[in-house]
Amino acid sequence: QKEVEQNSGPLSVPEGAIASLNCTYSDRVSQSFFWYRQYSGKSPELIMSIYSNGDKEDGRFTAQLNKASQYVSLLIRDSQPSDSATYLCAVRYIGSARQLTFGSGTQLTVLP
Amino acid sequence: EADIYQTPRYLVIGTGKKITLECSQTMGHDKMYWYQQDPGMELHLIHYSYGVNSTEKGDLSSESTVSRIRTEHFPLTLESARPSHTSQYLCASSESVAGSSGNTIYFGEGSWLTVV
Numbered sequence: 632q633k634e635v636e637q638n639s640g641p642l643s644v645p646e647g648a649i650a651s652l653n654c655t656y657s658d659r660v661s662q663s664f665f666w667y668r669q670y671s672g673k674s675p676e677l678i679m680s681i682y683s684n685g686d687k688e689d690g691r692f693t694a695q696l697n698k699a700s701q702y703v704s705l706l707i708r709d710s711q712p713s714d715s716a717t718y719l720c721a722v723r724y725i726g727s728a729r730q731l732t733f734g735s736g737t738q739l740t741v742l743p
Numbered sequence: 744e745a746d747i748y749q750t751p752r753y754l755v756i757g758t759g760k761k762i763t764l765e766c767s768q769t770m771g772h773d774k775m776y777w778y779q780q781d782p783g784m785e786l787h788l789i790h791y792s793y794g795v796n797s798t799e800k801g802d803l804s805s806e807s808t809v810s811r812i813r814t815e816h817f818p819l820t821l822e823s824a825r826p827s828h829t830s831q832y833l834c835a836s837s838e839s840v841a842g843s844s845g846n847t848i849y850f851g852e853g854s855w856l857t858v859v
Contacts, residue, residue, distance in 0.1 A: 671782075672782075673852070674850040674852050680847060730776065730791065730848060733786045
């Protein structure tokens, strides 16, 4: 079982809809959680980080963390075609020498 | 915004050639990383460094080697390139932050290597 699991997709939503991306992680002591966006052929760029249970909002993006259920999600409101990309979930485990453990990513397509 | 630079961005070389991918960051970050990613596939950590003269192998076995003689510089070398080494190589860095806030990894733009 992978330490960080994401549905590979593709996930398709119409323009203007809410896109919901989910990520589950293994039962280890985790510290912080990150969402990266990666356009095709480009390097990952950080969208949001979240450290505490609950919601964190930044513009059209909301990250949700539930440590009891071991999941973190990313909501994208008013989705735009420019949001079409692969979204990577990453978890920092306490004591991990590798800093961040990445999921395999979810491919999102926003249809105009 | 991160200041991390990779060269070359694109390279096509013949089998058996030696290649060094350069990576430099101007943020004074202690930690640096090399990831390998094939198109549409997962990121795989192949090397990381926690500081000068500190290097470790990552999760994915790689025939490449790295060095960390200066904080800002973390080159990756392939002594004898093979077609199986064709991939995108991403350099990244992060700073050490104490406490629960964690630290963020910033990526360079990547180096696309094709071995023919």
